[in-house]
Amino acid sequence: xxxxxxxxxxxxxxxxxxxTSLPFYRDVLGLPFLHERDPQLAAxxxxxxxxxxxxxxxxxxxxxxxxEKR
Numbered sequence: 001x002x003x004x005x006x007x008x009x010x011x012x013x014x015x016x017x018x019x020t021s022l023p024f025y026r027d028v029l030g031l032p033f034l035h036e037r038d039p040q041l042a043a044x045x046x047x048x049x050x051x052x053x054x055x056x057x058x059x060x061x062x063x064x065x066x067x068e069k070r
Contacts, residue, residue, distance in 0.1 A: 009036075010034070012064050037056065039065070 015021035026033045034042050037055030051067045 010052075011061075014062055042066075 006035055013021075013025065022033060025031045028066075036054075041049055042052045043050040045068075047070065049069045051069055054067050055063050055065065057063055
């Protein structure tokens with residue numbers, strides 16, 4: 001049985017040039033820009049911090065790592 005999500009928390013998009021792509025995603029589409037370098041503090045929550053970083057595996061796949069640090 002498939003259950004659809006009720007909300008999307010974050011989507012990571014890989015681009016060739018952040019400076020060129022940022023105005024489109026932020027200004028045209030209205031998406032919030034969270035951070036440029038990783039690992040980075042993405043958000044301060046009432047009871048924890050949300051840290052996120054990205055690495056590539058040996059096959060070149062981009063892997064996002066997230067920590068909810070109390």
